[in-house]
Amino acid sequence: MRTLTLGTSGPVTSALGLGCMGMSALYGEADRGESIATIHAALDAGVTLLDTGDFYAMGHNEMLIGEALRSAPAAAREQALTSVKFGALRDPDGGWSGYDGRPAAVKNFAAYSLQRLGVDHIDVYRIARIDPDVPIEETVGAIAELVQAGHVRHIGLSEVGAATLRRAAAVAPICDVQIEYSLISRGIEDEILPTASELGIGVTAYGVLSRGLISGHFSRERQLTAGDFRGMSPRFQGENLQHNLDLVEALRKVAEQKGVTVAQTAIAWVLAQGPRHHAAIVPLVGARRRDRLAEALGALEVELGAADLAAIEAAVPAGAAAGDRYPQAQMAHLDSER
Ligand SMILES: NC(=O)c1ccc[n+]([C@@H]2O[C@H](COP(=O)([O-])OP(=O)(O)OC[C@H]3O[C@@H](n4cnc5c(N)ncnc54)[C@H](OP(=O)(O)O)[C@@H]3O)[C@@H](O)[C@H]2O)c1
Numbered sequence: 001m002r003t004l005t006l007g008t009s010g011p012v013t014s015a016l017g018l019g020c021m022g023m024s025a026l027y028g029e030a031d032r033g034e035s036i037a038t039i040h041a042a043l044d045a046g047v048t049l050l051d052t053g054d055f056y057a058m059g060h061n062e063m064l065i066g067e068a069l070r071s072a073p074a075a076a077r078e079q080a081l082t083s084v085k086f087g088a089l090r091d092p093d094g095g096w097s098g099y100d101g102r103p104a105a106v107k108n109f110a111a112y113s114l115q116r117l118g119v120d121h122i123d124v125y126r127i128a129r130i131d132p133d134v135p136i137e138e139t140v141g142a143i144a145e146l147v148q149a150g151h152v153r154h155i156g157l158s159e160v161g162a163a164t165l166r167r168a169a170a171v172a173p174i175c176d177v178q179i180e181y182s183l184i185s186r187g188i189e190d191e192i193l194p195t196a197s198e199l200g201i202g203v204t205a206y207g208v209l210s211r212g213l214i215s216g217h218f219s220r221e222r223q224l225t226a227g228d229f230r231g232m233s234p235r236f237q238g239e240n241l242q243h244n245l246d247l248v249e250a251l252r253k254v255a256e257q258k259g260v261t262v263a264q265t266a267i268a269w270v271l272a273q274g275p276r277h278h279a280a281i282v283p284l285v286g287a288r289r290r291d292r293l294a295e296a297l298g299a300l301e302v303e304l305g306a307a308d309l310a311a312i313e314a315a316v317p318a319g320a321a322a323g324d325r326y327p328q329a330q331m332a333h334l335d336s337e338r
Helices: 032-044 060-070 074-079 103-117 136-148 162-169 192-199 238-258 262-277 290-301 306-315
Strands: 003-005 012-014 017-019 049-053 081-086 088-090 096-099 122-127 152-158 174-180 202-206 281-285
Touching (some): 049 060, 049 202, 081 103, 103 122, 103 136, 122 136, 136 152, 136 162, 152 162, 162 174, 162 192, 174 192, 192 262, 238 306, 262 290
Parallel strands (some): 017 281, 049 081, 122 152, 152 174
């Protein structure tokens, strides 16, 4: 497994991370046994970075990861890095009610996460969305105190813009910003990515397959269950969906010429952006099954030269996607989109 350092202050991580969200929430039903087997298969393949959020099914995802870590071989468990998001407030009906980044709340969230994960420290800790009522300096300052106390190793950020990156980095070393980045979500290239690169902050890229949309496995016939994020995402609706799936078919032609899959092409494209933008970029793939994980890992073997990159970007030009990456109400929480 290739490794890289996540930002100048961060840990050494596998070049590909596993995002565990879909094993608990937001993409419909997931199979618990298969989810744990997928985490074990990832660790076995040398994937060390496991990403979660305490609000993914209200602690369910952390407990799942905790169970997978406990039942993994000791060597794999010791190498695993936990990347945890906090701050999103939920209610018993599964609703979302804002963000809390107050220092006392940060420490409270961390105390519960450590228990649920069954670990003595969290490797990277980050607020999922900034709390508009709490300056980022205070939230990051509270995580820095957790670092001092040994409960957290590194500080990350999520979906923040360049100005927030600078403010946070002035308080304490920031190892990475977690943000959506894919062939059809290239907004970070204008300002956020150059700023991260300048400040020595890495990027953990999510939505690399645009939540399955550009995986090559999604179709108009796919039935989404209630609560599936994709049922509300503008990119998955009506004419937008058809337009976006047409882009996938153009990408499929390029992938077939290379003898790889669409998903591998999309992941390999993100892997290729790190050197291009002088930044440490780690794709977090959201595989929930071992077969999907195996496909994703295959992307590490795909070499994309200048002609390949040009062909991919001709098939899916920057800005070609139809629809925003989040519903309007959720776009409003994105500091990165201001
Ligand atoms: N910081 C943030 O705001 C934020 C937001 C969202 C996610 N995240 C993190 O990023 C992680 C990844 O995000 P994501 O789940 O949206 O990523 P993704 O990799 O773009 O999408 C994952 C979905 O793609 C489909 N898929 C098809 N082929 C695949 C393959 N070969 N490998 C992997 N997935 C394949 C799967 O859907 P089916 O299983 O339905 O086929 C899977 O659920 C999450 O798990 C979470 O940890 C962070």
